[in-house]
Amino acid sequence: MKFKKEIIVGFTVLLAIGLLAWGANYLKGTNLFAVGKSYYVVYPKVDGLAEAGPVMYNGYKVGTINEIYFHPSYNGTIVVRFSVNEKGLKLKKDAIATIKSADILGTKAIDLHPGISQTVLQPGDTLAASIDKTLTEEVNAQILPLKVKVESLIGSLDTAITKITSVFNEGGDLDESFASIKRSMQTFEKTAKRIDTLFKNESGNIAGIIQHVRGISANLDKNGDKLTNVIKNFSSLSDSLAAADIAGTINNTKKAMEQLTGIMEKINRGEGSMGMLMHNDTLYRNLAAASRDLDLLMEDMRLHPGRYVRFSVFGKKDKNYKGDAKIKYDPQQGKTN
Template identity: 45%
Template sequence: MKLTKYTKLGLLIVLSFAIFIWGMNYLKGIDFFKQNTTYNVVYERVDGLLESSAVMMNGYQVGQVKSIDFSDKNDGSLLVAFSMEGDFKIPRGSAARIISSDIMGTKSIKLQIVPSNAYYQPGDTIPGSIEEDLKEQVSMQVLPLKNKAEQLLGSLDSAITVITYVFNAEARKNLSESFSRINQTILNLETASNEISELLVSEKSNLKGIIQNMNELSASLNNNSDDFTNIVSNFSSISDSLAAADLANLIEQLNTSAEGMSSILSKIDTGTGTAGKLLNDEALYSNLADMSQSLDNLLKDFRNNPKRYVHFSAFDLGKNVFVSPQSAKVENRDSGYNLKVHLVSSPTRLSLQNSIFESFNQMEEVEISGVYSYLTGNTSDIDEIMEIHSKAKIIFPDASIVAFKNGRKVRLEKALKKLGN
């Protein structure tokens, strides 16, 4: 079939319109020959975003804005629809942010992709955000500086007020007087320094002698360090002995003895008792003096005339009794007296297997009023107890001999007198 020229003209016009429409959409970024996916975003404002504005992802344009209309919420928000070329899917959690794409303030949408296994479907509404414009950014940067500047101006104002108050006429006068006094002090220090320097120069020889004496003293102390060590060791031994001794019991006994002596002296002073009467009775003193004189006369007469008082006979029928050492010891054993060596007393209990007691065979522990006393030896032989006592004093310098009669403590003098007979 042959087409007329009018038909050809109509086809040409239709084709021209089709090419024109395709070209306009192509210039807008819409390609009818490629697959496009449309998404929606709701913004409170668009800040100059236009239809056909680019949609960017990682600096690459992947789509463009198709339309901008008011949303159905009737709250003034704007619904922006944009299309993306190809089959790229936007993961859920991603956002579309309006940004300035150049220095002139041209707006575009930047896709902020968040990796996810779920994706938005075509036509879904994805979250949107708006980048702060240059004015807001400048304001945010300048605001802290503005606040600091205001604080600085306030501080400067306070400082100027203080300086104005301080540097008045009276304050300047006080400062001037202070500086003059400081200068005088510096002059005094300089004078003192000169005097000290002169003193050092004049006493140089004496100072040298003092230093030399100090060096000799230090050398002497260094040479005698062993002696000082021995002295300290001896003091330490004395301290240990004092710590081990029953000082509380000893002091209590001394106090008791002092009270007894005070009572005896008081009785003697008042004339009570035999000793008091002996010291305070003048008649008794006179009688004793006369008796002493008579006894002296008797001794003189006995020495001059012994035959008056002593008669000798050729035969003596009396008995002489000789006591051997063996019989004396037997008598002493039967007397009930025995001697022991007191080693040490302690407020805390000590073990009888303690190393300090290992040199002694017979150990005995006695507890009196919470104080533990440790004794060794149990004999009526004075020589034997003296030997034990000498041995004990090597370890216990304060060791002493104590006496007992039938298990009760008695005075040592009395026991020695009985055992020595």
Template identity: 45%
Template structure:
């Protein structure tokens, strides 16, 4: 069958229109030769989303927007239909979010996939959301700065008001005077610094001597640190002894003793008791004084005229017999009195400085204890003088008695020697 030229022309026009329509849809991303799946999303606004805008998933374009129409609810919402290439199914719970795809504000749909075992069917309406545009984001970022700037401006305004109020003519004059005084103070400090420098230069040798003396003192203290340690230890021992002592009991006893002494003094003062009467009776004192004088006179007369009072005679041969004191002394000559100075578990040298005040010091060792004695006399007066002298060096010194080199009781020896 032979086609006419008009038929060919018509077929060419139809083919051209088909190619044109396919090309236009292809440029829009619609390929009639590929399988597409369509879904719908309802938005309150689309913020510049256009037909043929890209549909992205994980940064990869998987479809495009097919159409944007108002919804049948007549509430101003928009229904966006987009198609996905191939037979890709969207899991339930996923959402289509309108986002900015570049800095120029071009909008696209970003699929936010949530893994699920259930899927939306082609033609279903899936949830949608809108990303805040650049203007809103900038506004949200700038809003805190705007608020702080407003607060800062308010604070600056208040500060300027205060400064304006404070820095009036009188305040400025006071500040000028203050700065003048500060400058004067600085000049005075500079003058004082110069004087101190001159003083240091002139007294340099004295300062060096002071520092040298301080160093010597420090060295001396360092050398005697052991002595200071011993002193501190002794004080610590004394403190421990005081802490361990029953001070309350001791104070109570002292208080009781003081009360007893006060009672005794009160009785003596009032003339109660024998001692009180002895102290307060003037007549008794006079009698005792007279008796003492009489005894003194008697002793003097006895010493001067012994024949008047003592007369011994075995036979009346006209001779006087006297008692010789030497024979009585020889009778008890085997008793000896000595002064005990000190005892020590360790042997001490007789050349020790503590014995230098005594002419003769002897050492006696008994059961491992060394005793040191001085003096050797039968005269009680002499031993008492030695004992008084010894107590100045040895407060615990005592008198001891010996008979034929063996120690005896002091009372017995004094009784014998007293006879």
């Protein structure tokens, strides 16, 4: 009987120890009765990842981190062993285990991306590693551009303040600057008053000008048809000018002018009859002599027609021909005397 009690007490103690061990591991996230597949990941750093941490897939816990230790090669990398308890989740050859923040407090977890390869990983295989940015890194990434802009703005403000200070403090002429502004405002006020006075004095003329403008506008409105006809006529004239062969006319005129220029050049060189007449007095003298002889002939025919016409009604005899005694040619005058 006493032996039976000792067995019961021992069994109870062992059961309590077992329950205590199971409870401790359960609190750590390790289910001693769950059968899972173990995998490995090698990270350059773990950013606070701890054993018994969750292994997630699309926000759902599918496993637990079992062990974290340095790589046996002592190259500074860290090995993480975790187990997956979900039988339906199959990790492929291109699966990735990413360390990320599980909550806003920064608790780290492993987030699985199963991959799309046709090759399925076996328990004990190693997955590719990835590390998401921490909350601090993301905040810094967002704040860094703002920080750069703020620093640039502060630098610009500092430069502007320096320039303003140098302008106002240079030579101590701040009062003079304000006085100049005041004088400018006074001048503007005087100008405005003069313009106002001018409009008041010339209001009648301005009204007349406006009335004339209205009259002109009314006349234009009344004579709209005539203006339309005038515009059409101008358009027709423009079309006619455009259709006319102005270029050909200009070319013909140019050719005629060139020919006339050639003729004048020949005359100036003494070529041709006109050139000889202009530059050689022999032809002129011959023409003058011929003209003189013709003049003498006509004068002789007038005085002695009988010499040339042998007919007389009354049978009178012609007077004796006395030659050229009374007919003289003046070469300077170009006529007979």
